[in-house]
Amino acid sequence: MIEKIIYSPASYEGVDAALKLISVYCRSAKKINIGKSVLNRKIDAIKIGDGENIVLYAGCFHPIEDLTVNLLLKFLWELSKKYESFEHIAGINIRNALEGRSVVIAPLINPDGLEIRREGPSAAGNYRSLIEGITNDTFYWNANARGVDINHNFDAGHDILKKMEEAEGIFGPAIKKYGGPYPESEPESRALCDFCRNNNVISVSAFHSQGEEIYYTYNGDIPYRSTLIAKILSSFSGYKLILPEGTASHGGFKDWFIKEFSRPGFTFEIGKGENPLPLEDLDSIYLKIYEALVYGIIL
Template identity: 50%
Template sequence: MKNLEKIVFNSETPDEKRRKTIIENIIVKFEFVESKILSKSVLNREIPIIYIGNKEKSILLTGAYHGMEWLTSLVLLKFIYDLCEKIQDDIYYKNLIKKRGLAIVPCVNPDGVEISLKGENASGEYKSLVEKIGEVQSWQANARGVDINHNFNAGWEDLHRREIEMGITGPNRTRYGGEYPESEPETQAIVNLCRKMNFGYAFAFHSQGEEIYWEYSDKTPSQSLEIAQKMAHLSGYTVSFPKGLAVGGGFKDWFINELGKPGFTIEIGKGKNPLPLSDFNQIYSKIEKMLYYILELDIS
């Protein structure tokens, strides 16, 4: 192990540069961690993935599908870091990751995060579109105005119809699902990964609301509700049922519907998006037990 500085997670917002610094720190410090570039965004920003432990029996954790929900990427990076310290120091975790693994994509939508944190100057060739739409701090979509969590192929047509009813007919800062399902490279990156990896479970982190979503269609596995209830018990979060425009088109919906495995959305924190960095420690400590519970889930 190399002696690098210990990362202070609540000291800086997790923009592209900061996330890269943290991931580099982790891979230098912990030799058992593998990091790759999973894919690239509309604006060619890297979408890294981090692997720990047994790849044959693994669980997927993903964050920052939505630009202004950048705090979710920081939560996942801290979890990786803390888990790696435990693996290094504690024989229990060292053995556990021989039996199972994690694949973590801290930031699915790097362009959206950069636009939310830095404004229209981070939107490259889409600058005039982003400027025209405005209110960039609350940007949720990718750089060309497609909401990644409305772009998955699960009830997409129905969701698309409801978007139009609400007056969302083209690129927007939120809730526009694109011209067709899986039209966006960020969506394709996650879908292709899942088709390749045979994950036992998948989790998508969003903000905010302190809620856990677990259900989509009659394909929802029978154990999903019990897992959601256990996670709620450990975190104080609420088990929820989505309504209106939150139904369909999302990653967890696709994961359940297409693969028939348990998929969950966890809405971290409470307040108004973007949640401030000053909420980070409190949010992390509230969900920490739930994160370690996820690591212990049965994978047959």
């Protein structure tokens, strides 16, 4: 059943069912809630381990990058089983390696956006007419229910980002790239920030697609140990490390996390090709990256 969900097109209901099943099957995998979306859909996660130091993995900020949901569910399922049975994963006894630590994996940060992309404006409830005013073809929908791009809504150079948006002709709710009226204006981004503020989160990884790249800096800031960890993740996956030149990226989750806490934050751009990446790519992407995913939680 879980396997079937992992290999089906990502959906809100699929994620909900998979997280429930994993938490039932593995006693040490606990389902937790991080917050709610604009349309009151749950942003849930699985927490493995009971250490106070938390490593957070988050996926699907952008609905068109929904293969990140499948990837994180697949990893979560594998990790939960191995943790539960004291088995090795990527050559590591994960139960021992996670002593003092917890892993929190939230595969779907933007549930409204995903459902709008899948079902069209009818999935947007009270915001249906707003979506229809922007587009009726939601195949490339990359924002939340209010037309805000979640990964442009964090408090890291939001004013600079705003100027960049306006230079591209984006002044309000849009299919992508609109950063919202102010940082954390959206419940999805605020929920993630609150989670980081209220817990001892020692590192985060945000999952996007595509490009086979890893980003690990913000605006010239490179937190202690970040370069070492990034090099290890890169050597296991073959993903390229990217140091942005000139105007760095702004407004993203890892940008905010690095700026706010000076702790390691990473963006993985999974896979290669054109978004949305096809489901058929899941196994090859997983094979290439799963060791890096394991090292990402223990380093």
